[in-house]
Amino acid sequence: xxPEKHCLEGxxxxxxxxxxxxxxxxxxxxxxxxxxxxxxxxxQEDSKITRQTLFLQSYINFEQTLKNxxxxxxxxxxxxxxxxxxxxxxxxxxxxxxxxELDQRVERAQFVRNxxxxxxxxxxxxxxxxxxxxxxxxxxxxxxxxxxSSNIVESLRDRxxxxxxxxxxxxxxxxxxxxxxxxxxxxxQGIFDEETKRMRLDFIVDTxxxxxxxxxxxxxxxxxxxxxxxxxxxxxxxxxxxxxxxxLIFTEQGEAAASMLCETSDGKPRGTITRRx
Numbered sequence: 001x002x003p004e005k006h007c008l009e010g011x012x013x014x015x016x017x018x019x020x021x022x023x024x025x026x027x028x029x030x031x032x033x034x035x036x037x038x039x040x041x042x043x044q045e046d047s048k049i050t051r052q053t054l055f056l057q058s059y060i061n062f063e064q065t066l067k068n069x070x071x072x073x074x075x076x077x078x079x080x081x082x083x084x085x086x087x088x089x090x091x092x093x094x095x096x097x098x099x100x101e102l103d104q105r106v107e108r109a110q111f112v113r114n115x116x117x118x119x120x121x122x123x124x125x126x127x128x129x130x131x132x133x134x135x136x137x138x139x140x141x142x143x144x145x146x147x148x149s150s151n152i153v154e155s156l157r158d159r160x161x162x163x164x165x166x167x168x169x170x171x172x173x174x175x176x177x178x179x180x181x182x183x184x185x186x187x188x189q190g191i192f193d194e195e196t197k198r199m200r201l202d203f204i205v206d207t208x209x210x211x212x213x214x215x216x217x218x219x220x221x222x223x224x225x226x227x228x229x230x231x232x233x234x235x236x237x238x239x240x241x242x243x244x245x246x247x248l249i250f251t252e253q254g255e256a257a258a259s260m261l262c263e264t265s266d267g268k269p270r271g272t273i274t275r276r277x
Contacts, residue, residue, distance in 0.1 A: 036167070037149055054118055055129050057064060058136040059084075059113050065140040069147065084110055091143065100144075105135050148183075149173040149228035159232075163254025171249065173227040174198065180218035180227050184248045197248060201227075204243055206234070237273045238262040 035188045043156055068089040091101050109132055115124055153171040156164050170185035180201040188195050201218040217234060220226045237258055241244050246255045262273055 011085065016033060020093075051126055051129050051133075052124075054135040055112060055136075056116065058133040059109055059142075062136045062140045062143075063087065065143050069143055085138075094148070102139065103130070105139065107131060109136055139227070144223075147175040147224035149224040152231070154229055160250070160254065160258075162256060163250050165249060165251050168249065169194070169228075170196075173224045175199075175224045177226070180216075180224075182231075182245060182248065199248060201243065202236075204239075 016026075016028055054070055063084050067082070067158065068086070069091060070087065085106065112124060112129060112132060138237075149172050153164070153168055153172050156171060165186065167186045167188075168184060169187055170183070172183045174181040174183045181198040182201055183196060183198045185194055185196045187193065202216055204217045206215045206217045215228060235245075240249075240261060241258055246258060250258060
């Protein structure tokens with residue numbers, strides 16, 4: 001813990017007043033001309049302090065990245081109770097991937113952090129601390145590639161009503177491994193409670209007139225929430241049906257009604273329709 005600056009200034013003034021009362025000496029003017037020689041041993045410790053500080057900065061950034069990821073999913077982590085390991089465990093539970101090697105890095109980071117804040121830096125190898133700082137920075141970037149948007153299922157129901165499958169509980173845009181995906185989760189009966197399906201979106205291009213080249217509509221260079229916003233801004237009903245998204249989110253009756261509304265049978269949409277009429 002680091003005291004706030006105004007607290008330190010108050011303590012300093014109080015100490016000077018007490019000293020003046022006890023010894024009848026005002027030392028404040030002397031400070032302006034005083035120089036304190038820095039011990040050689042303290043100079044040698046500077047590099048170690050810097051490395052440890054850089055590690056703590058990387059640790060805090062990694063922890064905040066995990067919290068931001070959770071907030072985007074609506075998980076709302078409790079900053080007073082959530083530890084780095086519990087945040088990491090929550091992140092892993094949302095993705096089908098092998099995190100064994102990354103688990104070891106996170107556990108080492110937690111150990112080093114605890115050693116530093118509890119005053120046991122002498123047990124740490126300084127070169128290892130530097131390497132671990134770099135690994136945490138890489139992990140922060142890694143998490144950003146697995147960004148998720150907020151759940152947009154209610155927005156879809158507002159727009160398309162009962163065309164949307166009633167058993168859908170979750171619809172998100174997922175950025176995974178530099179690819180944007182549409183992820184749809186539905187309730188299921190039987191031994192499996194949920195089923196999740198994902199559809200790649202990287203083949204969908206922005207074909208606005210005036211552009212020399214067609215650019216991906218859902219670029220992983222942006223964040224997942226921006227992709228979700230673009231889904232509503234730029235994907236009209238005709239496009240949703242033509243690329244196959246309608247199969248994922250609409251009932252058979254809803255898809256048929258949407259197709260009739262857009263007149264997709266001849267491949268020529270009747271204007272830009274963005275919602276159910």
